[in-house]
Amino acid sequence: MRLQRLNPGPRMSQAVLIGDTAFLAGQVPTDLTGDIAAQTREVLDKVDAVMAELGGTKADIASVQVWLADMADFQGMNAVWDAWVDAANPPARATCGVALARPGMRVEMIVVARAPR
Template sequence: MTETVKRHHTGKRMSQIVVHGDTVYLAGQVGRPEGSVAQQTRDCLDAIERLLDEAGSDKTRILQAIIWLADMADFEEMNAVWDAWVPEGHAPVRACGEARLAAPEYKVEIIITAASR
């Protein structure tokens, strides 16, 4: 039996959500470019919560997070927001690295893979 692939908010280049079987994949989320690292991180996490809910999941079901920072000097500021957001006992596997993001105003990008409910 072939699993169905469902795509949400699909454009020519990408989808914001892809669901395959019991796995939810989110496109990288960025915050408002004028915000601080903390604000951009909050924006990313708010978008992630909305998309996970739409896909039939939530932040307790996150399997993996990949976080890109424009500058690793912002690691602690981003982590302060991340640590307050992740539910106790539900920390996913995670990687965090430095990368040049799509525009210089972006400081944080977060990519999520989760299990559906």
């Protein structure tokens, strides 16, 4: 089975496919001035965009790792997540508190999904 790379760059690819399994790069917000709700919405919009490029939807997501800079944001992130997630097809999920790459970044998500394209 060969690897396929979606939008490869010098440092990383947007996603790497092995067969029909896609490993998305960490999705992060661009606007770091927003609160956890705004940043979570932006990250989930990016997940939706990559999934669409792979020919899938959130129903094709198998697993999500959610990284929060502050676990006090857990409820705020979950409020946005709960409005977004496909309740009929929820992925496995884990949430951790970590130091993120840039000041002001409150959330990052890593997705493993089926890529039906």
